Amino acid sequence: MELRRSMLFIPGNSPAMLQNGDVFGADSVILDLEDAVAPQEKDAARLLVAQALTYVDYGAAETVVRMNPLDTFGGEDIKVIVPRRPDALMAPKVETAQDIQKIAAMVAAAEQPGQKPVRIIALLETPQGIYEAYAIAKAHPRVAALALGAEDYSAALGVQRTKEGSEIFTARSLLVNAAAAAGIQAIDTPFTDANDEEGLRQDTAAAKQFGFKGKLAINPRQVEVIHRVYHPAKADIEWAEQVVAALAKAEAEGSGVASLNGKMVDAPIVSRARQILFLARLLKVRKELAE
Numbered sequence: 638m639e640l641r642r643s644m645l646f647i648p649g650n651s652p653a654m655l656q657n658g659d660v661f662g663a664d665s666v667i668l669d670l671e672d673a674v675a676p677q678e679k680d681a682a683r684l685l686v687a688q689a690l691t692y693v694d695y696g697a698a699e700t701v702v703r704m705n706p707l708d709t710f711g712g713e714d715i716k717v718i719v720p721r722r723p724d725a726l727m728a729p730k731v732e733t734a735q736d737i738q739k740i741a742a743m744v745a746a747a748e749q750p751g752q753k754p755v756r757i758i759a760l761l762e763t764p765q766g767i768y769e770a771y772a773i774a775k776a777h778p779r780v781a782a783l784a785l786g787a788e789d790y791s792a793a794l795g796v797q798r799t800k801e802g803s804e805i806f807t808a809r810s811l812l813v814n815a816a817a818a819a820g821i822q823a824i825d826t827p828f829t830d831a832n833d834e835e836g837l838r839q840d841t842a843a844a845k846q847f848g849f850k851g852k853l854a855i856n857p858r859q860v861e862v863i864h865r866v867y868h869p870a871k872a873d874i875e876w877a878e879q880v881v882a883a884l885a886k887a888e889a890e891g892s893g894v895a896s897l898n899g900k901m902v903d904a905p906i907v908s909r910a911r912q913i914l915f916l917a918r919l920l921k922v923r924k925e926l927a928e
């Protein structure tokens with residue numbers, strides 16, 4: 638499964654920002670053709686993003702292009718962008734499984750022979766999209782993740798966004814549950830104050846606790862803060878190693894349950910411990926490869 642702790646939006650109409658995408662260290666870069674680009678700039682931005690996909694080296698980062706909805710410029714985006722081999726398209730304002738199926742069919746038609754299948758990340762940012770989250774997640778094998786867009790979602794509800802986020806509690810829960818049920822990742826909404834590092838840290842920690850596997854970002858300074866939250870703490874790694882060892886010992890003695898400092902250790906706890914160890918090893922290997 639792809640590592641998508643941080644997915645950084647880069648406005649698709651900014652040559653300067655697009656060409657620096659490799660230095661930010663984000664797990665994914667999202668070259669944006671939708672809300673960061675004004676309608677009169679859509680055609681120029683599409684060509685710019687197509688060029689960036691061909692000529693800019695985004696290193697190990699997953700390359701994602703946020704297309705426009707199909708009822709605006711989305712069809713043209715797919716035709717021009719897909720042959721440039723992005724790893725994924727982010728589809729905004731998805732509301733139904735049919736939305737995904739239409740996009741998937743157009744993507745298949747635009748792919749070149751031998752091209753690695755382009756994945757779809759569905760951005761859910763309306764009440765209907767959240768309601769249909771599971772059907773959207775299961776709509777097509779190309780769907781790799783569901784992401785939450787809380788600004789549009791809050792606007793649709795007619796509520797103000799707050800820092801503590803009570804207004805998106807339900808949307809976060811439903812989206813995470815739908816993604817987990819479908820076996821794909823859930824990615825949290827961006828934290829929109831690029832200068833509030835502590836606010837971002839708290840919001841990311843809350844998202845992680847909900848079950849989100851990563852967070853959208855709007856500024857390069859946010860990437861490191863998000864990665865720190867998702868990096869397993871030393872104490873968690875030690876705990877996970879002890880849990881795995883305790884259950885292995887218990888199993889060797891014919892039991893499926895062990896005790897670690899008085900706390901029960903059984904299969905689901907070992908499963909969580911293994912996830913921590915897997916992530917820790919993956920990050921270690923990545924770091925070694927980057928050095």
Ligand SMILES: CC(C)(COP(=O)(O)OP(=O)(O)OC[C@H]1O[C@@H](n2cnc3c(N)ncnc32)[C@H](O)[C@@H]1OP(=O)(O)O)[C@@H](O)C(=O)NCCC(=O)NCCSC(=O)C[C@@](O)(CC(=O)O)C(=O)O
Nearest residue numbers: 646647648654672673762786787788789790831855856857
């Ligand atoms: C936030 C801010 C204005 C802050 O400006 P600041 O000036 O304080 O930034 P500084 O940190 O000072 O910049 C230092 C250096 O980094 C460069 N730099 C900055 N940001 C960069 C970046 N993203 N990529 C590459 N480079 C970057 C900059 O060019 C400078 O380079 P240089 O001059 O060479 O030193 C700026 O980051 C920015 O524009 N972000 C992108 C915003 C965007 O994409 N929004 C649309 C996507 S979200 C969305 O749509 C969500 C949703 O769908 C979800 C929902 O529904 O909830 C919705 O609907 O809302």
Ligand SMILES: [Mg+2]
Nearest residue numbers: 672762786789
């Ligand atoms: Mg939006």
